[in-house]
Amino acid sequence: MNLLAKINEHWGWTGLKGVEVVGRNEFGNILVLDESSAYWRICPEELSCEVVAATSKDFFKLVESEDFRLDWEMTNLVEVARSQLGNLEAGWVFHLIIPALFHGPYEASNFGTAPLEELIELSGEWSLTAKDVPEGGHVLLPVTE
Numbered sequence: 796m797n798l799l800a801k802i803n804e805h806w807g808w809t810g811l812k813g814v815e816v817v818g819r820n821e822f823g824n825i826l827v828l829d830e831s832s833a834y835w836r837i838c839p840e841e842l843s844c845e846v847v848a849a850t851s852k853d854f855f856k857l858v859e860s861e862d863f864r865l866d867w868e869m870t871n872l873v874e875v876a877r878s879q880l881g882n883l884e885a886g887w888v889f890h891l892i893i894p895a896l897f898h899g900p901y902e903a904s905n906f907g908t909a910p911l912e913e914l915i916e917l918s919g920e921w922s923l924t925a926k927d928v929p930e931g932g933h934v935l936l937p938v939t940e
Contacts, residue, residue, distance in 0.1 A: 802816070802915055809835075839918035842894050875906070
């Protein structure tokens with residue numbers, strides 16, 4: 796299965812109907828153009844998927860902004876992850892072992908690597924499972940090998 800198909804399968808419940816992956820970073824964040832010409836960001840460490848720009852014009856403004864670039868590039872985190880885990884294999888990304896939504900820290904002890912498609916699948920499933928849980932509530936996640 797290709798990446799766009801995985802995105803639509805595991806994040807489509809958010810309303811995303813992706814037609815093109817327009818960017819991705821080393822922590823598995825993905826920018827997706829949808830069929831309505833809006834741009835979405837999938838952020839696996841936050842278990843989030845949301846519209847970041849409604850139009851191409853808004854998107855180009857966004858990606859040119861310094862704040863967005865700093866957040867998107869995650870330079871410091873990537874450097875720490877790379878020093879701890881080494882260079883990434885093709886198709887793999889760094890990730891938080893325990894997502895930030897579940898109070899996982901942004902620190903080396905919580906960094907791992909995974910195939911991007913697997914991260915997209917798991918983060919989408921976890922996000923769907925947790926979407927209606929109130930603050931302080933509990934989530935039961937299935938464990939697989």
